[in-house]
Amino acid sequence: AQSVAQPEDQVNVAEGNPLTVKCTYSVSGNPYLFWYVQYPNRGLQFLLKYITGDNLVKGSYGFEAEFNKSQTSFHLKKPSALVSDSALYFCAVRDPQDRGSTLGRLYFGRGTQLTVWP
Amino acid sequence: DTEVTQTPKHLVMGMTNKKSLKCEQHMGHRAMYWYKQKAKKPPELMFVYSYEKLSINESVPSRFSPECPNSSLLNLHLHALQPEDSALYLCASSQEEGSYEQYFGPGTRLTVT
Numbered sequence: 031a032q033s034v035a036q037p038e039d040q041v042n043v044a045e046g047n048p049l050t051v052k053c054t055y056s057v058s059g060n061p062y063l064f065w066y067v068q069y070p071n072r073g074l075q076f077l078l079k080y081i082t083g084d085n086l087v088k089g090s091y092g093f094e095a096e097f098n099k100s101q102t103s104f105h106l107k108k109p110s111a112l113v114s115d116s117a118l119y120f121c122a123v124r125d126p127q128d129r130g131s132t133l134g135r136l137y138f139g140r141g142t143q144l145t146v147w148p
Numbered sequence: 149d150t151e152v153t154q155t156p157k158h159l160v161m162g163m164t165n166k167k168s169l170k171c172e173q174h175m176g177h178r179a180m181y182w183y184k185q186k187a188k189k190p191p192e193l194m195f196v197y198s199y200e201k202l203s204i205n206e207s208v209p210s211r212f213s214p215e216c217p218n219s220s221l222l223n224l225h226l227h228a229l230q231p232e233d234s235a236l237y238l239c240a241s242s243q244e245e246g247s248y249e250q251y252f253g254p255g256t257r258l259t260v261t
Contacts, residue, residue: 064249073152073238073252074191081248120190124248133203134179134242136250138190 032057032125036139043111043146051106051142053121062124063104064136065095069117077119080104091115111146118143151175152253154239160259163229169256171222171239180222181250182214183238191238197222198244229260 033056043049055061062081066074078089085097095106104121121139124131131137152173161167171180179198183191196204197216205214211233213225222239236257240250 062248066252071236071255071257073154073254074240076249076251079249118188130204134181134196134198134250135193135204141188141190143188 032123032128032131032137034121034123034137034139036119036121036142038142039140040143040145043144045113045146045148046110049108049111049115049144049146051119051121051144053104053106053139054102055104055121055123056102057123057125057128059125059127061104062126062131063095063097064122064124065089065093065104065106066120066122067117068120068141074120077106113146113148116144116146152239152241152251154237154253154256156256157254158257158259160261161226161229162261163231165229166225166227168226169224169237169239169258171224171253172220173241173251173253174220175241175251176219176243177241177251178219178244179242180216181240181242182222182224183240183252184233185236185238185255187236195224226258229258231260234258234260 035054064079065077080097088094122136155170182194185191194208195214200216215223236255238255239253242250
């Protein structure tokens, strides 16, 4: 079975400090991993993805994520947080060995609310 | 153009009404999706269309009826909804169903009274 865990409902960080939003996953095959961000009353915006290759993936707005196969993690990071980064962040996984995934199903984590205070 | 548009932005309807949500993309994507999202929760997949054919129906009640008239358009017809159907309805698209990232529209905020 496929699953994604975001262990923190809420992450608070001061502006200018580094931020980390955690994500761990469970799939039967090699995962395709994604991060999305959602601002209030908006749709989800794609931030970055890991499919294969370099374990460190760089994405939009200065975000990056590191794929760690041994720890089955894909944590989202940013070296210096901005107040405007405050939003709801979702990690998602697709398992190429899962028929549902090949038909388009994404498995989402429950989301982490990031608050960056000035 | 990497935009998915959705209309209307807000919709209030009674339980006996019939209404439709509309989604449009001009990125040449061949897969389109409907999601339902409750506040502070992850999106829940409802339907997937691939090449204008329905490929996933996540056991959605028949009061929700999807339609894909062409590769750029996706509709969701609503009839006899319940108050618990009130939510943000998101449309998304991707190059193909097995493709990587999905691009989401801004959503329609639906309230059923």
